[in-house]
Amino acid sequence: MRLGSVEAGGTKFVCAVGNEDYRTEDETVFPTTTPAETLQKTVDYFKQFDDLKAIGVASFGPIELRHNSDRYGYITNTPKVGWANTDFVGRLKAELDVPICWTTDVNGSAFGEYVVSTLFNEKIDSLTYYTIGTGVGAGTVINGQFVGTLGHPEMGHVALKRHPDDLNFAGICPYHGDCLEGLVSGPTFEARLHKKGQDVPLTDHVWDIMAYYIAQAAMQTTLTLRPNKIVFGGGVISEPFLAKIREQFGELMNDYVAVGDLNDYLVMPLVKNNGSATLGNFALALRAYEK
């Protein structure tokens, strides 16, 4: 069975087709320009495949995903120039006669990790997937369903207790200043140290400060959702940095609730090379087709 995946990012689109084993058979990448041009390329890509059965779309946001809204399928009030109020799903539906599953980028990744975890025989009912990169976001799957009634989560913008060695940094979120994204997203390296994160050695104290904030976010998620595990992806995350996050998480939690071995609870994605979303999109496309 031929299934489609669209990873719609703010800088590039990744379109792919795969099968019901979630293996990618073909893939194309193009830059995100205007909605008209970018969505036309998306449509043209999938028109090559006569036997396409369904498409899963994981998009940057904010997006409207409530089925009872007359703007279902839109990218809504994004600050990305030209993309506010774009009828993404409508544009695809007009030219491609297949079911489409529409969700956020992080929900797509969360679903991919959820599906793969069960394929790997983990007994998983729920997980939260964070991306810590240019922006910070998260999606949660509980029993195969995404969390969020009034809309999708925006877990990148929670408030946090400030680190005593970081009180002079105002944070870079244009909406909240020192929310999670304002304190730990990739561009904070330039704002704090005037260099790129990849050039800041892990011995620099800024990594401890950032680990403290991400550990707090993991603690909020733990105490609010009690998921089976929390997955961290995105360019800022690495296994040595995650080790620091686990250490701070352990101190903050103070054994208040049991989460098992932290090496199995706060984890990197099972799907390597940022592939969680594509795999999740295939799985969501399959679900849309079977409905």
Added chain:
Amino acid sequence: MRLGSVEAGGTKFVCAVGNEDYRTEDETVFPTTTPAETLQKTVDYFKQFDDLKAIGVASFGPIELRHNSDRYGYITNTPKVGWANTDFVGRLKAELDVPICWTTDVNGSAFGEYVVSTLFNEKIDSLTYYTIGTGVGAGTVINGQFVGTLGHPEMGHVALKRHPDDLNFAGICPYHGDCLEGLVSGPTFEARLHKKGQDVPLTDHVWDIMAYYIAQAAMQTTLTLRPNKIVFGGGVISEPFLAKIREQFGELMNDYVAVGDLNDYLVMPLVKNNGSATLGNFALALRAYEK
């Protein structure tokens, strides 16, 4: 149909019977002493009713509510003297041959508010219920199911950004110091001002400080769960205080996501006089019976 409710609190137990319309027909209250004595009184109360079909129990915690645990039905590592590792459900099952639904006190209240909201024709798929009283806790219902895979939420213990006028207060949580419960539970009035909350006028700045923290918790919940509404119960909450919380919430959120009219989003319980849990327990008992 005769349904039972147990509200098991740290200071008192409220046992009641009602019908499938969730009306209370009889009720008794007794102090929480030893597990043996208190659970015997509970059993004796329900033995009066031959036609009892099921019981909903909403208990103080922490409790084990995972069905796959061999300690399902226990109060686990509570600091309450004598009650750690108490087989609550086992004790009831040994003498009362009816289905029992076992959940936390705040989950019981959350379910009561969820059921009543739908009876009042609100189009509700999810809500979070906070109690702000001697302790702070919360429960969340999504599509009729409680949130929490590894156990029940402990949303009273999240970390928060400190209020600039409150930096010298260390907080009173024995586990985390200045977590939400450590900063806004009822006993913080004695710790901060050496008097009871009921004697502190709403013009006192401490109420603004507490509103700031509770608004942050509401923001975390909003960004993480996107529920239809957040209900606040417990002795610390009043409508004028909730008005302060709404104001701070509006400032913190900065219109980042739409939640509708704050007067309909951050609300007092629909069931008056702390009755949400009893009503929720009847509804959970009915569900246990119908299974």
